[in-house]
Amino acid sequence: MTAFDPTDYLPDDLLERIRDRAVVHDRENTFPQDDLDELRAAGYLAVLVPTERGGAGLGLEQAALLQQRLATASPATALAINMHLVWTGVAKVFSDRGVTGMEFVQDGAAAGEVFAFGISEGGNDLVLFGSDTDAVPQPDGGYSFTGTKIFTSLAPVWTRLGLHGLDTTSEDAPKLVFAFIERTDAVVTSDDWDTLGMRGTQSRTTRLNGAMASAEHVVRRIDPGPNPDPIVFGIFSVFEILLASVYTGIARRALELAVATAQTRRSKKSGTSYSQDPDIRWRIAEMALAYDALPPQISVLSRDVDDLADHGPRWFPLLSGVKHRAVVMAKQVVDEAMLVAGGGSYFTSNELSRLYRDVLAGMFHPSDPESAHSTSASAWLGPLES
Template sequence: MFLSDTLLETIRERAAAYDRDNTFFTQDFEDLKEAGYFTAFVPREFGGAGLTLEEITREQMRLAGAAPATALAVNMHQVWLGVANTVYRTGDASMNFMFEDAVRGDVFAFGVSEAGNDLVLFGSDSEARGQDDGGYRFYGTKIFTSLSPGWTKLGTFGAETGPDGEQLNVWGFVGRDEGVTVKDDWDTMGMRASQSCTTVLDGAYAPVDRIVRRIPSGPSADPFIFGIFANFEILLASVYTGIAQRALDVAVATVKKRTSKASGSVYANDPAIRWRIADAAMKLDVLFPLIKSAAADVDNGVDRGPLWFPQLSNVKSRATEVALRTVEKAVRVSGGSSYFNRSELSRLYRDVLAGLFHPSDDESVHSAWANALLGPVE
């Protein structure tokens, strides 16, 4: 394993305070940087540890079990490096700069989501304006920008009208030195330490060598878009699976200690509790091979054909839904103490709810599968 158990335990000990105070995970951030985790996904030939996506999923599960909000925020940096890996494996060097920048200490964040825009990767309300030097300036408002206090480079995109009137999506990486305002507006139910604040782009500049794509709006088979989709869905699934596993572990430890006055025995001997724990574990157990298989196929460049995108959506959707049910069952068997904010299960329950809001949501997953199997509605 890349992250030591000692480091993860230290991170776990801080999680409650970050959540209570609604503050960024500054100490975790520094410790993870020192441990080399922000370059773990960089290929060895560029100076990183060369972990595969499959290996990163395991690390993200472990980190999420210690501190969900820390893992979710770090996820965004790892996703971008995953995209760069996906593109690199096709022989395309257009994103190699990300490996070099990461080794120099840059941390990447996602500036993609926009309020009310369910096109997600396929269209933007933001504007990309070309500059005489070939670079672009971006104008728009991005929401859920995790790592807000810590990122140094923001991957973002905006719309541009091409010479023939076609709509293009322009993707690039901006710094935070000019044209970027980060709002202090992150006050949520859970995932509080992620500090996923709103980011306003008002002329944020990406030089020509940091513009990675100009592609038509709408669905695309470009490896860059596939890379975002695949790494985002798989790594999100990993985070929420890690949360669920931690909740189950806490519940198991709890019922072994709690004693029933009615029976005089620990709750671990209660048939109803045993059934609920087993049911949670059985459903959770399915996620690990699902995530492992998808990650390995991305690592190895396997093309699953037209079902690839729906299957990736299903990995994320299945993981977040199972995780929610798992944490709920853990709370049920652990008793009323888990309802207090001081309980780790209380925090895990609030954190796991965030999984419902990440793309792909349950509705879009069902729509994607229906379209793949039945064709579009006539």
């Protein structure tokens, strides 16, 4: 078997163009349309789509490696593309397990459509297990959705939005409904993305005013709350692994920049490069030791998803744990890289300054630190006594 080479999908010259544009989109608070156009032309939107449906046929393990590499050039571009890849990854989880209903996602991605992720809602810490969005059943089997979604990455460009809402009126209600809508007048995208970092994602607020999902695009109706349904496992597994990949990519880039700086900066005191300073060497070693733990963890967990491994209830602490560790590690590595680079890294024109701001977003993605710790505690200690 030929070894997987990420440069086949993300060659160095493409990565450099994306890196050059990242500073502009961060400064101007704009969406990286050129990045999307080049990635779409390269087939990147369909890397998780089976070859028989027009995609590259890669597994989650390979996609995770690609996202780590893309994040070294532009974390915001990688995070935005993540949300599209989540849905193609969920479609792969379905097809790998013989579950039908998401083939249209694979076909759409192969045709160049852009899928966005409309799950997050302000104040809804149930996340996948509940929704404040009203899902109203229609006579033809479709649903209309009314509510507000936040952090909708790819907001200016998506062609289909995967979302969930709560059906409270059907005979078997309540049911959580997962479906896909198209962009119509019933969807209002606010121009409200003006953030500290990850500015290029353009993760704006989306207001739904009776937005329609046709019957064939309603992919799941499940009971609210923790649920073993494939839609919950699919979203949670792909989302957490690809998030961990993006932030691990940020750490990789920060480490590279710190090494380059240590090799070029010279000390007035000693006359040697900073790479010969014992304190700097220790700091970079600390960064490397922290970073080196994450890529193998991501690789093993994503391979287990691809190979249909059965971790039972252990899946959730494993997945939330790898995302949490990746974010904590990445923040630590970027902090250390800033210190290695010195005061020049404090200027906004410095790439480390952007990484420093971008990495902070990791704490706000599910699973947040509180949820990750609660999940892990329950796995080891059992649930809280009532």
